[in-house]
Amino acid sequence: MKKEEAMQELADLRKKLNQYNYDYHVLDNPQVSDYEYDQTLKRLLDIEAEFPDLVTSDSPSQRVGGAPLEGFQKVEHRVPMLSLGNAFNEEDLRSFDKRVRNGLETEDYSYICELKIDGLAVSLRYENGEFVQGATRGDGATGEDITQNLRTIRSIPLRIDLEEAIEVRGEAFMPQKSFAALNAQKEENGEAPFANPRNAAAGSLRQLDPKIAASRNLDVFLYGSGQWETNDLDSHSGLLDYLEQQGFKTNKERRRCETIEEVLAYVEEWSAKRADLSYEIDGIVIKVDKREQQDELGFTARTPRWAIAYKFPAEEVTTKLYDIELNVGRTGVITPTALLEPVRVAGTTVQRATLHNEDLIREKDIRIGDTVVIKKAGDIIPEVVRVVTDARTGDEQEFHMPANCPECGSETVRLEDEVALRCINPSCPAQLVEGLIHFVSRNAMNIDGLGEKVIMQLYKAELVHTIDDLYKLQRDKLLELERMGEKSADNLLQSIEASKENSLERLLFGLGIRFVGSKAAKTLAQAFDTIDRLQQATVEELVAIDEIGEKMADSIYQHFQEDKVIQLIEELKTVGVNMTYRGIKPQEVTADSVFTGKTIVLTGKMEALSRPQAKEKIEALGGIVTGSVSKKTDLLIAGEDAGSKYDKAEKLGIEIWDEARLIEALQE
Numbered sequence: 001m002k003k004e005e006a007m008q009e010l011a012d013l014r015k016k017l018n019q020y021n022y023d024y025h026v027l028d029n030p031q032v033s034d035y036e037y038d039q040t041l042k043r044l045l046d047i048e049a050e051f052p053d054l055v056t057s058d059s060p061s062q063r064v065g066g067a068p069l070e071g072f073q074k075v076e077h078r079v080p081m082l083s084l085g086n087a088f089n090e091e092d093l094r095s096f097d098k099r100v101r102n103g104l105e106t107e108d109y110s111y112i113c114e115l116k117i118d119g120l121a122v123s124l125r126y127e128n129g130e131f132v133q134g135a136t137r138g139d140g141a142t143g144e145d146i147t148q149n150l151r152t153i154r155s156i157p158l159r160i161d162l163e164e165a166i167e168v169r170g171e172a173f174m175p176q177k178s179f180a181a182l183n184a185q186k187e188e189n190g191e192a193p194f195a196n197p198r199n200a201a202a203g204s205l206r207q208l209d210p211k212i213a214a215s216r217n218l219d220v221f222l223y224g225s226g227q228w229e230t231n232d233l234d235s236h237s238g239l240l241d242y243l244e245q246q247g248f249k250t251n252k253e254r255r256r257c258e259t260i261e262e263v264l265a266y267v268e269e270w271s272a273k274r275a276d277l278s279y280e281i282d283g284i285v286i287k288v289d290k291r292e293q294q295d296e297l298g299f300t301a302r303t304p305r306w307a308i309a310y311k312f313p314a315e316e317v318t319t320k321l322y323d324i325e326l327n328v329g330r331t332g333v334i335t336p337t338a339l340l341e342p343v344r345v346a347g348t349t350v351q352r353a354t355l356h357n358e359d360l361i362r363e364k365d366i367r368i369g370d371t372v373v374i375k376k377a378g379d380i381i382p383e384v385v386r387v388v389t390d391a392r393t394g395d396e397q398e399f400h401m402p403a404n405c406p407e408c409g410s411e412t413v414r415l416e417d418e419v420a421l422r423c424i425n426p427s428c429p430a431q432l433v434e435g436l437i438h439f440v441s442r443n444a445m446n447i448d449g450l451g452e453k454v455i456m457q458l459y460k461a462e463l464v465h466t467i468d469d470l471y472k473l474q475r476d477k478l479l480e481l482e483r484m485g486e487k488s489a490d491n492l493l494q495s496i497e498a499s500k501e502n503s504l505e506r507l508l509f510g511l512g513i514r515f516v517g518s519k520a521a522k523t524l525a526q527a528f529d530t531i532d533r534l535q536q537a538t539v540e541e542l543v544a545i546d547e548i549g550e551k552m553a554d555s556i557y558q559h560f561q562e563d564k565v566i567q568l569i570e571e572l573k574t575v576g577v578n579m580t581y582r583g584i585k586p587q588e589v590t591a592d593s594v595f596t597g598k599t600i601v602l603t604g605k606m607e608a609l610s611r612p613q614a615k616e617k618i619e620a621l622g623g624i625v626t627g628s629v630s631k632k633t634d635l636l637i638a639g640e641d642a643g644s645k646y647d648k649a650e651k652l653g654i655e656i657w658d659e660a661r662l663i664e665a666l667q668e
């Protein structure tokens with residue numbers, strides 16, 4: 001066969017196979033037999049084997065999974081991947097509707113209701129028509145590059161008919177059938193089955209070897225977009241229809257609802273019908289349809305105001321509570337945990353549930369030996385809902401929190417205004433170990449290879465008592481520990497060494513100052529730059545910082561007055577732990593720019609800057625960028641093809657600039 005002939009035939013075969021794929025996986029409507037598909041694919045593979053340089057990245061042969069990866073690359077989302085606020089009942093949905101009505105200038109709005117697919121959110125990026133990057137949501141700002149695995153999902157087109165760069169977003173999931181087959185196979189191999197299709201989908205997409213993902217028969221539904229500069233579709237329903245036209249798979253069960261009553265009816269309908277679906281859903285997503293109205297409603301810090309997720313109620317089951325166990329945490333709080341006869345709930349076997357504190361035990365009148373109803377709160381954390389009092393025999397025993405710490409025996413106290421019982425012995429071993437576990441944890445110093453077990457080992461072997469001891473560990477001593485080989489010891493020492501270079505906020509969070517979470521730790525690190533300056537800060541200086549309240553300020557101040565803490569920080573400095581902030585500073589706002597204090601709206605397509613870039617720059621210069629034009633708008637910046645916002649601004653007599661004028665002002 002000549003190369004020209006091969007080229008021609010390959011193009012034909014690819015076109016055919018893409019169509020077969022689309023009919024089968026997107027439309028659920030195969031037009032050819034499996035045999036014919038296989039024969040066509042085989043012909044393609046044969047020719048590609050003969051002419052390897054003619055293999056293209058979007059060839060249907062490239063879905064089977066390439067070489068395994070070493071690890072996943074990080075992907076910074078150009079537009080954050082947000083999550084949704086939750087509604088759990090009719091009342092929540094009605095208040096959402098009220099908020100929408102109050103937030104809009106008109107009562108003329110409608111919703112699109114969609115099934116909430118129980119999988120994991122993914123973002124797909126296309127450049128010049130080619131699928132170039134697929135990412136997980138991660139923390140919303142940064143995800144992981146799982147392109148290779150997503151390429152194996154046959155309903156994801158590898159090529160579309162659009163030149164411009166676009167990002168589409170949706171949910172990757174494992175259909176019930178694939179899930180059942182996978183678990184049957186796992187059981188046959190003597191492996192632990194996946195708890196539910198969501199875990200199975202997530203587990204499959206986090207495989208470094210794409211061949212595994214390819215064998216898992218995953219699927220996807222697209223329900224939104226990410227970065228897409230020229231997207232001028234004026235409604236969410238329009239976007240979904242457009243995505244469908246471009247060959248993307250969307251969910252057909254979506255429905256436009258004109259009123260909240262119609263939304264409630266949709267919710268009720270699908271609550272009853274969900275079991276009939278061939279994939280799992282965990283709720284209903286309700287979105288305001290018109291883009292302009294979405295813009296008008298805008299976002300809170302983490303979620304859009306124009307959409308909400310209704311979550312189906314959690315499954316409830318009964319089981320026996322046979323004992324209550326006590327655990328001492330990092331701050332000395334003693335928490336009671338219910339020990340339960342193992343029972344399956346929402347896909348996993350549950351045998352423990354936190355009881356939080358004594359007040360809650362009293363309130364629910366929980367006794368040892370009771371039959372209890374449990375559920376998983378947010379479908380994750382097991383919780384005792386109530387006691388089945390009818391099942392009582394009289395042998396049940398009331399439970400009282402102990403007068404002494406179960407770990408160190410010292411007296412327990414209940415501080416004023418607190419429901420928690422505490423051990424206040426600063427040398428309580430349980431507290432020290434929990435403090436160490438917190439210090440090395442992912443959001444704190446993130447020291448790999450130092451899990452709970454190793455920390456316990458180190459503590460028991462008297463190698464580590466306080467945090468600074470971690471930095472004094474010696475290789476030969478480590479090697480004496482059980483199950484600690486040379487490689488693990490070296491890796492561990494390397495991770496500990498690397499943690500010395502962490503930016504200050506990790507250390508601050510790791511110190512476990514009461515009320516200081518990882519977000520507050522970052523705020524503090526940005527504001528004070530070095531630990532010395534933070535240590536010297538007065539309560540007044542601390543509360544002057546946005547987001548730091550009085551209670552937290554007091555706690556920080558007190559923390560740094562403690563001799564033990566002062567000594568610890570000195571020790572950590574001596575061993576070389578970094579004590580300064582190394583991250584990005586929030587943009588400093590210039591006092592007097594043309595943008596200062598002005599409310600500005602961006603619209604249309606920009607040439608030199610993307611809209612998010614323009615927004616960032618304007619905000620750095622003190623402007624406030626909002627999504628929709630109203631009487632409060634001071635300035636509209638209009639790129640090419642500006643639509644309704646331009647007209648509205650003109651009508652309201654608002655100043656309008658073009659992109660060139662913006663660039664000029666930014667340069668000034």
Ligand code: IVH
Binds near residue numbers: 084119223285
């Ligand atoms: S819209 C800006 N639509 O539910 C919000 N989400 O917190 C974009 N999900 O993380 C989400 N089905 O993974 C949307 N039809 C649907 C969905 C859906 C499932 C997931 C998504 C998101 C979570 C909501």
